[in-house]
Amino acid sequence: MKVGGSLKILTLLAVVVPQLSLVTGNSTVVVTQENVNGFIDSNELVLLSFYAEWCRFSKILEPIFEKAAAQIHQKFPEPGRVILGKVNCDREEILADQFGIIKYPTIKIVRNGLVGNQEYRGQRSLEAFVQFVEKELSDPIKEFHTIDELKSADVGHGMVIGYFISKDHVEYDTYRRVASLMRNDCRFLVGFGDLTKDLRLPGKNTLIFRGDPSIPNPKNAYSEYQGNMTSFTNLTAWVDKKCVPLVREITFDNAEELSEEGLPFVLLFYNKNDLDPIQQFKKAIHSQLENETRVNFLTAEGKLFKHPLYHMGKSLDDLPVIAIDSFIHMYLFPRFEDIHQPGVLKKFIDDLFNGSLHFNFHLALEDDEKSESTIDPVQLPPVVHESKFKELMPSKHRYTLINRTRDEL
Numbered sequence: 001m002k003v004g005g006s007l008k009i010l011t012l013l014a015v016v017v018p019q020l021s022l023v024t025g026n027s028t029v030v031v032t033q034e035n036v037n038g039f040i041d042s043n044e045l046v047l048l049s050f051y052a053e054w055c056r057f058s059k060i061l062e063p064i065f066e067k068a069a070a071q072i073h074q075k076f077p078e079p080g081r082v083i084l085g086k087v088n089c090d091r092e093e094i095l096a097d098q099f100g101i102i103k104y105p106t107i108k109i110v111r112n113g114l115v116g117n118q119e120y121r122g123q124r125s126l127e128a129f130v131q132f133v134e135k136e137l138s139d140p141i142k143e144f145h146t147i148d149e150l151k152s153a154d155v156g157h158g159m160v161i162g163y164f165i166s167k168d169h170v171e172y173d174t175y176r177r178v179a180s181l182m183r184n185d186c187r188f189l190v191g192f193g194d195l196t197k198d199l200r201l202p203g204k205n206t207l208i209f210r211g212d213p214s215i216p217n218p219k220n221a222y223s224e225y226q227g228n229m230t231s232f233t234n235l236t237a238w239v240d241k242k243c244v245p246l247v248r249e250i251t252f253d254n255a256e257e258l259s260e261e262g263l264p265f266v267l268l269f270y271n272k273n274d275l276d277p278i279q280q281f282k283k284a285i286h287s288q289l290e291n292e293t294r295v296n297f298l299t300a301e302g303k304l305f306k307h308p309l310y311h312m313g314k315s316l317d318d319l320p321v322i323a324i325d326s327f328i329h330m331y332l333f334p335r336f337e338d339i340h341q342p343g344v345l346k347k348f349i350d351d352l353f354n355g356s357l358h359f360n361f362h363l364a365l366e367d368d369e370k371s372e373s374t375i376d377p378v379q380l381p382p383v384v385h386e387s388k389f390k391e392l393m394p395s396k397h398r399y400t401l402i403n404r405t406r407d408e409l
Helices: 036-041 056-075 093-098 126-136 147-151 170-181 232-243 255-259 276-288 306-311 336-340 344-353 356-370
Strands: 045-051 082-088 106-111 114-119 158-164 187-192 206-211 222-224 247-249 265-270 296-301 321-325 329-332 384-386
Touching (some): 045 126, 056 082, 158 170, 170 232, 206 232, 276 336, 276 344, 306 321, 321 336, 321 344, 336 344
Parallel strands (some): 158 187, 247 296
Antiparallel strands (some): 158 206, 206 222, 321 329
């Protein structure tokens, strides 16, 4: 998840809190401003449910979350592994603000003492919660046992590979903790001992990154970590920078999460039978807009998102199509081919933020109303429409929304 190009994790204000007894029978623990850091710092995984007593969705979730806590405690009874906690936002307003809560109930995920912007968005059922915790506590690193196995590994969007002296090394423990935190953003491999002795310096551990081979950018294809391998913060920052792709794929599963990042979407709608435009789009973004942090660059499968296309007067036959969705309006990029001209796509994005896109739309409307053209208005190509992706934001049928406003762009 991209947040202004910075590390995607938030660290709570440091507070010295005595070691807590984290087991409170077979139910959730009550989390407050006074004890939150103790819980977070003492557990590998913490799920925090932020709720309000008057919220009907919170009431529906409460007994399910309680049963999940009991069953998870039975599966993982050892101290320091996992707890499920609940925060009454009416009583803990400061804590809710620190976690950026804008809807009830929100379930935040804390891994190894770090609070991620990613929330729990799965099914709110006993089985789903238990399965989620089991997955989160599973080993995020796959061990390779032969060099051929290493060579044939699927890189995906990016992969970090560790060459370690042994599994007992303190630097491997740091690597494992980072992999646990970043498991949804990258693939992690590791080899040990004699198998890796020719891949690292004598007596040293090594971490390397293999980039997405579909991105024609050599500097991101391969790199080695040069920092302190016992520094959890530094290693996390490196993995985050390497693994979170500049161009991501939007689906119905991750649309809500992407929309909550608060950045307008720059979307490439493509035909799944022709993936070449994706590579062209990625190449243009990486070569021209690698440092652009005001928007999210996304690819969208046209058939899956045919409704926004239809809303803009486009069909699958018109693909590829590029558009900006500001969560207020959608603006069409005139010609896909123009992405290869340096500065054209950047100007399109700049015009969103300086108001030109919105102003030019209203100017065009006024000119059209004054003209004596005999062209049927239905045949005129649409330039801007109301946002359709705002409909994929958190639903009022699933949450009590406490802040629905967004500034117009």
